[in-house]
Amino acid sequence: MAASYDYEDTVVPSQQQPDSLGYDPNFVPDSVKSFVVHLYRHIREKNVYEIHQMYETSFQTLSDRMFKDSPWPSVDAVSQFVDNDHVFCLLYREMWFRHLYARLSPTLKQRIDSWDNYCSLFQVVLHGVVNMQLPNQWLWDMVDEFVYQFQSFCQYRAKMKSKTEQEIALLKQFDQAWNVYGVLNYLQALVEKSMIIQILEQEKEGLEQFTATDGYDYNGGSNVLKVLGYFSMVGLLRVHCLLGDYHTGLKCLLPIDITQQGVFTSVIGSHITTIYHYGFANLMMRRYVEAIREFNKILLYIYKTKQYHQKSPQYEQILKKNEQMYALLAICLSLCPQVKLVDEAVNSQLREKYGEKMLRMQRYDDEAFALYDELFSYACPKFITPSAPSYEEPLVNYNQDAYRLQLKLFLYEVKQQQLLSGVRTFLKVYSTMSLGKLATYMEVDELTLRTILMTYKHKTHSVDSDGKIISNADFDFYIDDDMIHVVESKPAKQYGDYFLRQIVKLEGVMNDMDRIKLD
Amino acid sequence: MGIETQKQQSSVAEAVEQLVAVNPYNPDILPDLENYVNEQLNQRIFGFFHFASVNVNPITVVCHNQVSSQTYSLDANLCLLRLYQFEPERLSTQIVARILVKALMAMPAPDFSLCLFLIPERVVLCLNPAGNSLSHLVSWILRALRFTMVGEANMGLPDQCGFCGMNQEGDVPNVRNFLEFLNAIEDFATIIFYHFSREKISRFVQMEEQFKTLIVLSHYLETARFRQFWDEAAKSRHIVEAVPGFEHAIQAYALHVLTLSYQKVPRSVLAESINIEGLSLDKFLEHQATNSGWILEKGQGRGQLIILPQNEFNHPELKKSTADSIPLDHITRIFPILS
Numbered sequence: 123m124a125a126s127y128d129y130e131d132t133v134v135p136s137q138q139q140p141d142s143l144g145y146d147p148n149f150v151p152d153s154v155k156s157f158v159v160h161l162y163r164h165i166r167e168k169n170v171y172e173i174h175q176m177y178e179t180s181f182q183t184l185s186d187r188m189f190k191d192s193p194w195p196s197v198d199a200v201s202q203f204v205d206n207d208h209v210f211c212l213l214y215r216e217m218w219f220r221h222l223y224a225r226l227s228p229t230l231k232q233r234i235d236s237w238d239n240y241c242s243l244f245q246v247v248l249h250g251v252v253n254m255q256l257p258n259q260w261l262w263d264m265v266d267e268f269v270y271q272f273q274s275f276c277q278y279r280a281k282m283k284s285k286t287e288q289e290i291a292l293l294k295q296f297d298q299a300w301n302v303y304g305v306l307n308y309l310q311a312l313v314e315k316s317m318i319i320q321i322l323e324q325e326k327e328g329l330e331q332f333t334a335t336d337g338y339d340y341n342g343g344s345n346v347l348k349v350l351g352y353f354s355m356v357g358l359l360r361v362h363c364l365l366g367d368y369h370t371g372l373k374c375l376l377p378i379d380i381t382q383q384g385v386f387t388s389v390i391g392s393h394i395t396t397i398y399h400y401g402f403a404n405l406m407m408r409r410y411v412e413a414i415r416e417f418n419k420i421l422l423y424i425y426k427t428k429q430y431h432q433k434s435p436q437y438e439q440i441l442k443k444n445e446q447m448y449a450l451l452a453i454c455l456s457l458c459p460q461v462k463l464v465d466e467a468v469n470s471q472l473r474e475k476y477g478e479k480m481l482r483m484q485r486y487d488d489e490a491f492a493l494y495d496e497l498f499s500y501a502c503p504k505f506i507t508p509s510a511p512s513y514e515e516p517l518v519n520y521n522q523d524a525y526r527l528q529l530k531l532f533l534y535e536v537k538q539q540q541l542l543s544g545v546r547t548f549l550k551v552y553s554t555m556s557l558g559k560l561a562t563y564m565e566v567d568e569l570t571l572r573t574i575l576m577t578y579k580h581k582t583h584s585v586d587s588d589g590k591i592i593s594n595a596d597f598d599f600y601i602d603d604d605m606i607h608v609v610e611s612k613p614a615k616q617y618g619d620y621f622l623r624q625i626v627k628l629e630g631v632m633n634d635m636d637r638i639k640l641d
Numbered sequence: 642m643g644i645e646t647q648k649q650q651s652s653v654a655e656a657v658e659q660l661v662a663v664n665p666y667n668p669d670i671l672p673d674l675e676n677y678v679n680e681q682l683n684q685r686i687f688g689f690f691h692f693a694s695v696n697v698n699p700i701t702v703v704c705h706n707q708v709s710s711q712t713y714s715l716d717a718n719l720c721l722l723r724l725y726q727f728e729p730e731r732l733s734t735q736i737v738a739r740i741l742v743k744a745l746m747a748m749p750a751p752d753f754s755l756c757l758f759l760i761p762e763r764v765v766l767c768l769n770p771a772g773n774s775l776s777h778l779v780s781w782i783l784r785a786l787r788f789t790m791v792g793e794a795n796m797g798l799p800d801q802c803g804f805c806g807m808n809q810e811g812d813v814p815n816v817r818n819f820l821e822f823l824n825a826i827e828d829f830a831t832i833i834f835y836h837f838s839r840e841k842i843s844r845f846v847q848m849e850e851q852f853k854t855l856i857v858l859s860h861y862l863e864t865a866r867f868r869q870f871w872d873e874a875a876k877s878r879h880i881v882e883a884v885p886g887f888e889h890a891i892q893a894y895a896l897h898v899l900t901l902s903y904q905k906v907p908r909s910v911l912a913e914s915i916n917i918e919g920l921s922l923d924k925f926l927e928h929q930a931t932n933s934g935w936i937l938e939k940g941q942g943r944g945q946l947i948i949l950p951q952n953e954f955n956h957p958e959l960k961k962s963t964a965d966s967i968p969l970d971h972i973t974r975i976f977p978i979l980s
Contacts, residue, residue: 302727306666326973365726366758370665370719382971406758407751507761509729523761531757538863572910576865579901583954585750591901593954600955602904603946609957622971629978 147196153184154195155203158214162204165213165254170338174257182435185221193222209252212243220267223274230289233275237299240268244308244350248315253344258337261346262389265353268305269360275300276506280521290513302508306361309354316351319377337385352378352385356392359399364506366528368403372587375400380416381619390427391436394420394443401450402503406532409584410458411594417451421468445475449501452476453494456483457539458582459546460596486540494536498529539581541574549597549608557604568604575601661720671731674721677714678736678743713743715752722759729761734851741855742881745862746890749897753859760852851880867895871916892916901954905938908945 157180164172185194197215204210219236222228228236243264246252279293298304313319324330337349355374362371378384380400387393397420404413424444431437451472455461461469472480479497483490505524511517544564548555561571582595599608657677664670718740725732737760744752854877861870870891874881881887895914899906912918917925926947929935936948949955 303666303668310666328973328976365723367719367723367755368758369715369755370723373716407755508727509761527762528758531754535754538860573865573867576898576902577863579954580749580863580865580898583749583901589750591749591954598954598957599902600904600957601902601906603907619971622975625975625978629975 145192147193148199150195150199150203151188153188154200157181157184158200158210159203162207162210165210165256168255170255170257173255174259177257177260178435181217185225189221189225191225193226194218209243209246209254212239212246215239216243216264216267219271220263223267223271228274230278230292233271233278234292234296234299236271237275240271240308241304244312247347247350248311250315250347252346255338255345256349258349258385258389259391261349262353262392265309265350265357266391266395268308269357269364272300272302272305272361273364273504273506276302276508277504277521279511280507280523281519282511282517283519285517293511294513297510302365306358309357309361312347312351312354313358313374314351316347316354318348318351318355321348322377333384336388349385353392356386356396356399359403360395360503363399363403363503364524365508366505366524368406371399372403372407376587390431390434390440394424394440398443398447398450399503401447401454405450405454406528407584408535408581409586409592409594410454411460411463411592412586414451414454414458414460414463417447417454418464418468421447421451421471422465425467425471446501448472448475449497452480452483453497453501456480456494457536458594458596460594462596484543486536486543491533491536494533495529498532499525502528538577542578542581545574545578546597549599549606552606552608554605554607557601557606560606575599575606657714657717661714661717665720666723668724668728671721671724671728674717674724675733675736677717678721678739713747715744715747715750715755718743719755719759722756726759726761738851738855738880739884741852742884742887745855745859746884746887748862748891748894757856854880862891862894865898867914867916888916900949900952903949904951904955905946905948908947911947 157176161173161176161180164176194217197211197218200214201207201211204214216239219228219232219239222232223236285293318332321330321332325332332348332352337345337352339345339348355378358374359371362368362374375396378386378396380386380396386396397416401413401417401420404410404416421444424440428440428444431440434440448471451464451468452475455464455472464472476497479493483493502525505528507520507524511520541564545560548560548563557568557571561568564571564574566574578595582598583591583593586592597608597610599606601607657674660670660673722737722740725737741753741756744756747753854873858870858873858877858881861867861873874891892915899911899914903910908922912922915925926935926937930937934950938946938948
């Protein structure tokens with residue numbers, strides 16, 4: 123049923139019309155036939171390397187050459203070449219829709235069909251009947267695309283003003299499609315069913331191997347459920363961030379130790395998505411130092427490895443997230459000027475991009491607020507309203523609501539901190555000073571100054587996930603009666619971790635050398 | 642007795658967290674979570690009631706147990722707000738207000754903002770137009786507008802807001818006018834939005850006056866303006882006094898900020914922050930001196946000084962260097978090499 127796409131209810135005119143392009147969903151060019159036949163064979167033979175090649179390279183090449191602005195052939199047309207294999211057809215359709223979303227605008231019907239396809243695919247995986255071994259890249263893309271299509275659907279649905287009667291009828295009829303409960307429960311089910319949390323726990327005790335094999339199963343089993351479950355934790359983090367639920371989002375990610383290498387770092391897209399959302403959630407929870415630290419690490423990583431991804435289909439996406447994270451870093455550092463935490467290479471990039479804006483953001487006048495607004499709006503996730511619209515007249519657009527709420531609350535936080543940069547300026551240059559003197563400098567009375575100083579303390583000390591108080595302050599102070607004593611905090615260098623990494627590396631090198639036979 | 646209650650409290654918190662952990666995205670637990678929020682606040686009223694636990698639902702038992710306890714679970718409250726966010730027509734503003742009060746009590750943790758992030762502003766307007774009747778919607782909007790206009794005199798309404806006269810005449814607008822009306826509201830909201838940076842807190846657009854008060858209270862706490870906070874709280878007794886332990890929780894937060902900032906704090910500053918004066922303050926200080934190691938110092942000519950207990954924030958030299966410590970699970974990575 124799904125393959126015979128009904129283009130009549132398309133909303134996008136001209137280029138979507140099948141006739142104008144001569145797109146025939148049933149025509150299968152030889153190159154496509156050969157593609158599916160080979161891909162099918164490699165999947166059956168569990169040849170991960172070849173699958174990865176075909177998935178990453180051949181699929182893109184064929185798309186660029188033959189399907190630049192039309193969909194791939196329908197699944198019904200190709201199924202005869204792959205023994206009508208049910209799971210393969212689900213995978214093919216998953217790619218089919220992903221390609222459609224990337225290159226064309228999906229119709230409502232197509233959005234609903236894609237949802238159905240994900241449901242079928244995940245159900246097959248959850249029932250444990252899949253015995254394939256798929257590349258991490260592909261499994262990540264599935265979770266990533268699933269969340270993306272959910273987000274895209276919510277944005278689309280929220281633009282009620284421009285909906286036709288047909289579309290509204292379809293929305294009402296298929297109200298379960300991309301339902302927020304459905305989306306969250308699928309991700310949650312993948313996490314639970316895969317037992318991934320337990321696997322990661324056991325790995326710490328050396329009872330299980332997961333990270334060491336990049337999630338692959340070399341004992342004849344399948345990696346699909348396990349790795350999908352693993353990436354679903356990142357998917358949940360992202361969905362919760364889109365909903366504005368930062369606390370729950372971070373909680374979903376807890377089983378993954380992001381300070382270490384892991385399966386999430388084996389795919390660049392997953393690595394970036396994880397850190398972007400992790401950093402953003404920490405920013406919104408006022409844990410600036412944590413956000414700065416992780417943004418710095420990933421930005422440095424991207425800076426060093428960018429050139430290797432130039433040919434990757436994700437390259438543009440990588441660059442975009444890179445820019446957004448610089449904007450978020452600029453925000454964090456304006457609120458919490460811990461430049462020492464930032465690597466020189468990252469810092470010089472940051473100065474180049476935002477140096478001038480960051481200077482102006484320190485002033486906390488109207489212009490500064492406009493800049494905070496601008497950077498936040500540019501770099502924040504695409505927030506969504508998850509609830510179904512009211513179908514009663516008058517139809518209203520509400521696609522901006524969620525974003526506006528988050529922006530407003532963020533700017534409100536900025537507003538509460540506006541006097542702190544003034545305090546900071548004086549703390550930098552004095553080691554002790556009396557309250558009276560500082561009050562005169564800041565042109566406030568002494569009582570107000572006391573509240574400002576306490577605000578500084580409160581805002582620079584965040585509560586971490588264990589309820590412990592963490593200092594984010596670059597300059598700290600204490601008050602003894604009416605004298606302020608200033609203390610500059612020096613960030614502690616983590617030599618321990620560095621040495622541990624080097625020990626592991628050295629061991630690896632020595633093992634490699636042992637393996638070389640000299641004769 | 643005290644230990645008993647504490648035990649009960651922690652088991653209640655555990656049980657509700659367990660329920661949320663097992664059903665993070667299950668709409669069916671909504672009534673149970675609402676009960677939980679209600680029970681934790683209404684304990685004094687319902688304290689003597691006997692709850693027959695005919696229902697085997699774990700949370701009902703939880704509620705039964707927590708009748709006489711003060712529990713707080715951020716996860717449970719966020720879960721409830723999340724369900725409201727998914728199905729705004731089930732939202733109870735009363736319960737949301739209670740959750741917000743509880744979140745204020747959790748300061749210095751950022752719980753209050755975490756809750757606000759989840760409360761959509763246009764819920765009532767878009768999705769729950771009071772039985773879908775147009776006149777209800779109109780009256781709601783006018784109400785919302787009235788809230789919005791508090792303290793907005795100098796901003797003025799945009800020109801197209803001529804519809805305000807409509808209300809006085811009592812006309813129900815036709816749909817065409819109504820659409821314009823909605824657009825105007827949207828424009829108006831946008832204007833407020835853009836004037837945000839110059840706004841005072843009192844101009845926050847919110848759907849309920851109660852929420853507005855709570856946001857003002859939160860603002861005073863976030864900016865350590867305790868005098869204003871206690872004044873405002875006194876004006877809104879009906880909101881905050883519904884929650885047992887409110888005053889005490891805020892005092893604990895004030896003391897937290899004071900101990901972060903001061904080695905020695907003047908008595909007057911302390912008194913203002915925790916809103917205790919005179920003889921009660923003497924009693925309080927005495928209690929703290931015997932139990933928490935506070936030292937009272939005779940001021941030289943001026944007021945009394947109180948030496949607060951030392952911590953790494955008011956005595957930076959106490960700060961432990963974290964550089965020397967490495968978590969055990971990082972070391973486990975080199976175990977195979979060492980062996």
